Amino acid sequence: ARFKWLVNEWGVEKIREMLEGKLGKPFEPYNGLVFLKNSNHEGIQPQSQESKCYINIPILGGRLSSEDMIYLADIAESYGSGELRLTPTQNILIPDIQNKEEAVKKLGKRNFFLNPPNLKWSSIACSSDFCGKTIKPHAKQVLRSLANYLNENYKHELLNESGIIIQVDGCPNHCCASSLAEIGLSGALAKIDGHLVQTYAIVLGGGVGPEPSLGRIIERGISSSQIKKKISILLNYYIENRKNSENFRDFCNRYSEEELKNLI
Secondary structure (H helix, E strand, O other), X not given: OOHHHHHXXXXXXXXXXXXXXXXXXXXXXOOOOOOOOOOOOOEEEEOOOXXXXXXXXXXXXXXXXXXXXXXXXXXXXXXXXXXXXXOOOOOEEEEEEOOXXXXXXXXXXXXXXXXXXXXXXXXXXXXXXXXXXXXXXXXXXXHHHHHHHHHHHOOHHHHHHHOOOEEEEOOOOOOOOHHHOOEEEEEEEEEEOOEEEEEEEEEEOXXXXXXXXXXXXXXXXXXXXXXXXXXXXXXXXXXXXXXXXXXXXXXXXOXXXXXXXXXX
């Protein structure tokens, strides 16, 4: 997660020269596939095998109860091949589904729905409640709170068009790469009035693809109770001032850090 800062400072060529020097020979050129967009095969997608599909279930923050895990395993056995797969964005995929209508109906009975905005599949948060480096509210709680707020208060079509992805780190180790998302939240502990408080920095404009960029820290020391309001103000300004169908990342990168800070 932190190597990106060295690549950003040195550049790719210097990194290559250093590694080739240690290896003692040049790297072979890579001519394979290049990922041009951040997509997570949302929802129901066809497989190469005839009449089969897979279902990608959004598990915002990647946290499930044991009862939910057993429920999904039962669906995999009843409607698929008994296999479950984990995705890099903390979701669960059930392959080899043949009766997708019945499987989707069964998922809905447990509140696993496939019609949220794409950010519910793409957004991630670290396990800061597990590693012990943070206090409440932990990263996964903050992610669920913000993503659910956006889901309930903005049109899904707009959220999908904006390309917004949220990545939340609980501490400065950046295990969820908050600087590589359109909206990043980077946690840190701070002492306020003698009490230890969990705060977050707002990071905007990061992303991957043909023109990758690291997000910029716009404001530090934000309490979790302020996050939704500040992001909402910024998103409303984006809706009113974007150029044509400009995505959120490009919109943010048209403004200086000071200008963005003044907006929120």
